[in-house]
Amino acid sequence: DTGVSQDPRHKITKRGQNVTFRCDPISEHNRLYWYRQTLGQGPEFLTYFQNEAQLEKSRLLSDRFSAERPKGSFSTLEIQRTEQGDSAMYLCASRISYLSRRAYNSPLHFGNGTRLTVT
Amino acid sequence: AQKVTQAQTEISVVEKEDVTLDCVYETRDTTYYLFWYKQPPSGELVFLIRRNSFDEQNEISGRYSWNFQKSTSSFNFTITASQVVDSAVYFCALSEAKRYSTLTFGKGTMLLVSP
Numbered sequence: 746d747t748g749v750s751q752d753p754r755h756k757i758t759k760r761g762q763n764v765t766f767r768c769d770p771i772s773e774h775n776r777l778y779w780y781r782q783t784l785g786q787g788p789e790f791l792t793y794f795q796n797e798a799q800l801e802k803s804r805l806l807s808d809r810f811s812a813e814r815p816k817g818s819f820s821t822l823e824i825q826r827t828e829q830g831d832s833a834m835y836l837c838a839s840r841i842s843y844l845s846r847r848a849y850n851s852p853l854h855f856g857n858g859t860r861l862t863v864t
Numbered sequence: 865a866q867k868v869t870q871a872q873t874e875i876s877v878v879e880k881e882d883v884t885l886d887c888v889y890e891t892r893d894t895t896y897y898l899f900w901y902k903q904p905p906s907g908e909l910v911f912l913i914r915r916n917s918f919d920e921q922n923e924i925s926g927r928y929s930w931n932f933q934k935s936t937s938s939f940n941f942t943i944t945a946s947q948v949v950d951s952a953v954y955f956c957a958l959s960e961a962k963r964y965s966t967l968t969f970g971k972g973t974m975l976l977v978s979p
Contacts, residue, residue, distance in 0.1 A: 748908075776965065778965065780967075785971065785972075786971055786972075787868075787955050787957070787969025787970050787971050787972050788909070788955075788967070788969050789969070790965075790966045790967065790968075793965050793966075800965075801965065801966070803966075834907060836909065838909075842964075852899065852911045852914050853909075853911065853967065854911065855901075855908055855909035855910075855911075856908065857906060857907045857908045858907045858908070860907070
């Protein structure tokens with residue numbers, strides 16, 4: 746089963762350190778999304794890519810956050826100078842979307858997430 | 865602004881009981897999509913269903929059924945004859961058609977099914 750894959754599953758870091766997460770989407774999916782989920786809450790949208798282009802960023806994505814999808818395949822999310830408030834589950838999702846004679850939007854398929862703990 | 869409310873934080877049932885998870889939404893758009901996702905302890909969000917705002921037909925899939933009522937802005941989810949494997953957090957979500965990419969999730973309902 747080639748679902749959305751995220752690495753690492755867990756990351757513990759000290760405040761002030763930088764961390765980077767990786768997401769490998771389902772291979773034929775052209776859109777990739779990052780969401781953040783804090784304890785007891787639903788996921789919140791951070792940003793998304795269509796192929797290698799970053800098309801939208803949420804106001805939740807501060808300057809310390811940067812995401813890339815250099816070749817339109819896997820994506821990385823980096824957090825610089827981590828703060829305790831960054832502790833959360835970071836979820837990646839992908840889907841296929843194309844506009845043709847018959848526009849199509851598949852639902853989002855999520856990975857298992859990366860749980861970040863900032864101490 | 866759009867909003868999804870799942871008033872039930874946690875529900876506990878005994879196996880074989882039926883259970884309904886409530887979802888109420890707010891949006892100014894006339895065209896939108898509603899979703900349900902399941903999040904087991906492993907953390908992965910599993911897609912269950914998507915409905916668009918023009919399709920108010922109720923849907924049944926095995927033990928799962930969904931009741932969409934635009935008049936009350938609700939999209940409720942019923943599990944019939946619950947099983948222990950149904951234990952998970954269930955999220956209702958909304959997206960507007962022009963911003964299909966961005967889902968607004970409710971806070972989720974944790975369902976505990978005991979044997």
